[in-house]
Amino acid sequence: QKELHYVPGHDGMVHLFEWKWHDIADECERFLGPMGFGGVQVSPIQENVIVGSRPWWERYQPISYKWYTRSGTPDEFREMVRRCNNAGVRIYVDVVFNHMTGDHDNAKGTGGTTADTHGFSYPGVPYSQYDFHYPPCAINNYQDPANVRNCELVGLHDLDQSKEYVREKIVNFLNEAVDAGVAGFRVDAAKHMWPEDLKTIFSRLKNLNPEHHFPSDARPYIVQEVIDYGGEAISKYEYNSFGAVTEFRYGMEISNSLNGNNPLKWFVNWGEAWGLLPSQDALVFIDNHDTQRGNPNILTYKSSKLYKMAVAFMLAHPYGTARIMSSFKFDTFDANPPQDSVGNLLSPTINPDDTCGNGWVCEHRWRQIYNMVRFRNAANNTDVNNWWDNGQNQIAFCRGNAGFIAINGDKYDLKQTLFTCVEPGTYCDVISGNLENNKCTGKVVTVDQDRKAYIEIPLNQEDGVLAIHRGAKV
């Protein structure tokens, strides 16, 4: 269950964090489909407890499996999936079934469901004390797998997925989403569940719904969130035989290098040789919704030049299934998503230059990023070849003869004549510009008969990347 079932000619997943279903449907039709994105990871669809200050993280506290959230209603969800699939863009749902809520007095959900959280009673499912690891214990020892999997993560009441009844509720919840036409799931807190239980649950999922342009017998894509930087008792390799796994080392290593702690030249053998999962098992990303606010070592939209270099490298490199983070602006960990005075989520506004307003960052709409999605599509099924580096932080490589990228991570200009692999001709650098009416609004790169070109990435320019591919010839 590692196949994404992207539509041919589409690649790259974007996490539209906290977006409303109706807005995602619009985005699929007006932007993601035309730009060749493969899919969207959407925020949790199950009803969550309302936390007074309405932080984003209330959505990680389920109160029932009904599809009522701040993102919309069940009908709006189904309509979004239908419209996105028609636009060639797949939907992957963030599913939270390791736990229910923490303790709240008079707990009430986004769909009106109530629960006695202190008594471990969730009539909306229904779950009772018997369905949880009870009496509760706290996760406090990451060297002990039983503690990590059978105790409570930050006080969230921990379901027992070894119970047949609990499995059945979870499987039904997931299969309803399959019926609606989703292509797969991001499994929250997978490290906190036993691999055997997950394997059993995933084996009971239906095949993808053929009414939504999936091949027959297609299995749902599964990516399990297992945070494994090494040094703990639980390993990502316990999970990757039956589904894909989030590869947290990916963004960590790239951020670390671009932050100046490890020369970029070492990325010549980037992939499994670095202790990463096999490529087809790995979901890769620079930042996610947790690391962007909780991990100061990870690059985010806030350091935009370095961040665009990181994302460009990720999208140019064939290793892994790439996911792009699309954020809302925030200052503090708890900061709300864009919302009105009574807590309704706001829609993004779209500026004339394609960027977003209303508090939404929309990294996926930055030219340097969406053009690298196109690059990734143009380079589909090719390898890294003709790697070049200056012995430090200036690197360049080809993808077959489909595309060429150069990155300047040094504190001085890159000025080099390099072998580009692409056929002779005039190319538009898709980082500094767009190809509009056969004219390039950015740097133009002339590839000579020997497939060489003069490449320049001065330190003082907006971007530290240059990229050309066969889909953007002037």
Ligand code: LM2
């Ligand atoms: C995840 N992956 O395994 C999510 O990616 C992550 O965003 C979730 O944490 C976490 N697991 C649980 O699903 C977030 C947030 C936490 C927050 C929880 C639950 O990072 O801070 O915890 O969601 O909403 C909050 C409070 C915490 C409190 C807890 C229970 O911050 O202080 O603990 O609720 O009430 C007493």
Ligand code: CA
């Ligand atoms: Ca657990």
